[in-house]
Amino acid sequence: MSYDIRDISLAPGGEHKIDWVRKNCPLLRSLEEDFSREKPFTGKRIALSIHLEAKTAYLCKVLAAGGAEMYITGSNPLSTQDDVAAALASEGLNVYAYYDATEEEYNAHLRRVLSHHCNIIIDDGGDMVNMLHTELRDELKYVIGGCEETTTGIIRLRSMAAEGSLQFPMVMVNDADCKHLFDNRYGTGQSVWDGINRTTNLIVAGKSVVVAGYGWCGKGVAMRAKGLGAKVIVTEVDPIKAIEAVMDGFTVMTMDEAAPVGDFFVTVTGCAGVITKDHLTKMKNGAILCNAGHFDVEIDMAGLRSMALSTIDQRHNIVGYEVTPGNFVYVLGEGRLVNLACGDGHPAEIMDMSFAIQALSAKYLVEHEGTLNEKLISVPREVDLEVANRKLSFLGITIDKLTDEQVKYLNQGL
Numbered sequence: 001m002s003y004d005i006r007d008i009s010l011a012p013g014g015e016h017k018i019d020w021v022r023k024n025c026p027l028l029r030s031l032e033e034d035f036s037r038e039k040p041f042t043g044k045r046i047a048l049s050i051h052l053e054a055k056t057a058y059l060c061k062v063l064a065a066g067g068a069e070m071y072i073t074g075s076n077p078l079s080t081q082d083d084v085a086a087a088l089a090s091e092g093l094n095v096y097a098y099y100d101a102t103e104e105e106y107n108a109h110l111r112r113v114l115s116h117h118c119n120i121i122i123d124d125g126g127d128m129v130n131m132l133h134t135e136l137r138d139e140l141k142y143v144i145g146g147c148e149e150t151t152t153g154i155i156r157l158r159s160m161a162a163e164g165s166l167q168f169p170m171v172m173v174n175d176a177d178c179k180h181l182f183d184n185r186y187g188t189g190q191s192v193w194d195g196i197n198r199t200t201n202l203i204v205a206g207k208s209v210v211v212a213g214y215g216w217c218g219k220g221v222a223m224r225a226k227g228l229g230a231k232v233i234v235t236e237v238d239p240i241k242a243i244e245a246v247m248d249g250f251t252v253m254t255m256d257e258a259a260p261v262g263d264f265f266v267t268v269t270g271c272a273g274v275i276t277k278d279h280l281t282k283m284k285n286g287a288i289l290c291n292a293g294h295f296d297v298e299i300d301m302a303g304l305r306s307m308a309l310s311t312i313d314q315r316h317n318i319v320g321y322e323v324t325p326g327n328f329v330y331v332l333g334e335g336r337l338v339n340l341a342c343g344d345g346h347p348a349e350i351m352d353m354s355f356a357i358q359a360l361s362a363k364y365l366v367e368h369e370g371t372l373n374e375k376l377i378s379v380p381r382e383v384d385l386e387v388a389n390r391k392l393s394f395l396g397i398t399i400d401k402l403t404d405e406q407v408k409y410l411n412q413g414l
Contacts, residue, residue, distance in 0.1 A: 003089035004109065006082040006098040014087030017054035018061070025055070025352035026394040027387065028062050031359050035066030040363045042067035045142075047118035049110065049128045050149060051079040051340045052097050055351040057088050062359055070094060071116050073109040075124040077101040078333060079340035107131075114139055120362050121146030121170075125294045126156035133165060145169040145365040145372060147358055151184070151215065152270045152294035161375045169372040171361040173354070176379035178387040180216050183354040187346030188339065189220025192266060192292045193228065195343030199317050199332055200288060205229025210262035212255060213269035214241040217292060221266050222250055233258050235274075255279055265289045266338070267298035277303040285327040290338035301335045317342045356387045 022029060035041070046063055050056045052074035064070050072088060074080035074097040082099050089095045094116070096109040110128060114136050123129050123146055132139055145168050148154050154174050160166040174180055197204070209230040211222045222232050222245070234245040235255045242252045255275065258265075259282040267274045270293050277300055291298045305311075308321040312328070320328040333341030345351070360383045365372070392399065402410070 001089075001092045002094050002096075003085075004096045004098070004112065005085045005089055008086050008089060010083040011086040011090035012083075014054070014057070014081065014083035014085070015090075017081070017084055018057045018087055021054045021058045021348050024348040025058060025355075027352045027356040027390050028058055028359070030390060030394075031356060032062045032065050035062060035359075039067040040366055041120075044120060044144075044366060045069045045071060045116055045118040046120045046122060046362065047071045047113045047116070047128060048122040049073050049075045049113065050122065050124040051075055051337075051345060052085055052095075053079060053081045053340070053345055054084050055345065055348055055355065057084045059355040059358060060088060060093060061091070062355075063362065064093060066359075066363075068120075069116075071096075071113040071118055073097045073113045074101075074106075075127065076337055076340060077103075077106050078336050079345070111136065117142040119144045120365055121168075122149070122358060122362065123147070123153055124149040126153040129153075129160075129166075129170070130156065133160070133167060140167050143168045144369045145171065145377075147171045147173045147361045147365070149354070149358065150174050150294050151180075151217070155270055157376060166375045169365070169375055169377050171365065171377045171379060173357050173361055173379060176357045176361075176384050176387075178384050178391070179354045179357050179379075183346060183350050184216035185220035185223075187220070187350035187354075188217040188268070188292060189222075189224040190350075191339035191343055191346045192221050192268075192290075193224045195338040195341070196264065196266075196288075196290060196332065199315070199338075199342040202288075204264070207231070207263035208233060208261050209264045209266065210235065210255075210258045211250075212265070212267040212274045212298070213271075213293075214238075214245045215268070215270075217268045219248075221268055221292060222248070225264075225266075226250075230264070233262065256282075259283050262287060265299075266292055268292040269298055270294065272297040273300060274298040276300050277307055280304055280307070280321075280323050280329055283323070283327075283329050287329045288332065289329055289335070290332040290342075291335050292338055294337065296335040299331065299335045301331070304329075304331070353387055353391060356390070357383065360386065 046068045070093045080097045096112045209225040210233045232250045234250045236242040259279040310322040312320040
């Protein structure tokens with residue numbers, strides 16, 4: 001066991017957080033019991049880079065219960081919780097992460113994780129997979145396959161697969177129904193506003209909220225903003241999603257039109273340069289900006305810093321930038337993921353489903369070692385359905401089942 005963390009003495013606080021998650025994650029508890037008995041990961045090394053807070057820590061413990069040797073780091077320097085990292089290290093897991101790491105330290109932690117001849121890669125955003133294919137190609141021969149948690153990571157994987165550079169199969173966890181329909185919509189919707197509200201302590205009702213991007217995450221953010229009493233504006237580049245936003249009752253306009261109107265701006269596109277220097281100069285004095293996409297590129301932070309006449313550390317995780325004389329815009333969490341940089345991320349019950357998909361997808365890779373020919377793999381339907389059925393069971397809900405006659409009817413002509 002080895003680790004590189006801030007302070008091992010913080011472990012008791014992290015253990016309390018993980019225990020709370022365990023109590024509220026019945027799916028993962030059931031998998032922990034199964035894995036402890038079956039040991040599907042015996043002899044395997046798993047490299048994991050996901051936002052290192054209590055829910056991720058419990059996933060690591062579930063995988064370790066299945067016999068895996070875990071090598072763990074975070075996927076964002078501002079989302080790592082030092083007490084949680086200490087708790088994992090104190091229990092004998094290999095952890096290399098701490099809050100507010102520099103870019104150099106963050107990359108050094110990724111290298112330490114990947115230098116242990118790991119067999120399964122569990123990634124969030126694609127930094128580990130990218131490093132394996134660029135800096136650490138000698139480690140590729142040990143990899144059976146991997147799992148990708150996010151939309152952003154899958155975009156990167158699709159690009160690698162299209163150019164023929166992806167060297168091992170990756171399960172697209174984000175695309176599973178039991179992940180994106182719940183995690184991206186309900187999880188992001190709630191956790192983004194949790195991060196904004198606890199950081200700003202300002203009212204949302206009656207204000208104009210601009211949501212950039214109307215994918216599943218954007219739908220959730222817009223829906224919760226509406227529930228808080230905001231007037232919601234959506235910006236989009238996809239005409240179909242724009243029509244969907246209109247029919248959901250939201251105003252749709254360009255970011256250029258929305259810039260002078262918005263009180264809150266939330267980017268959630270997975271793309272770069274969504275809010276530019278030109279947009280920033282048009283915003284109201286006091287406008288609040290945050291990002292809910294994986295990387296800190298959706299708001300042009302470099303441009304904002306270069307153009308600012310002055311800056312002020314207004315509150316913890318709030319920096320004000322004077323963009324024109326006397327007019328400030330305020331950025332939360334340095335433009336990084338607001339729900340994790342400024343909060344605790346998605347609710348435990350939501351991540352229970354997402355991480356159950358992760359755990360079962362990792363098991364699928366081990367069970368099918370050497371037989372998977374495709375580089376991009378959809379989560380098997382039976383895995384999605386197993387998670388859904390377990391979830392319904394824990395909720396105490398039963399549903400109808402098709403009769404043999406109904407199955408026959410539906411299969412006519414097939």
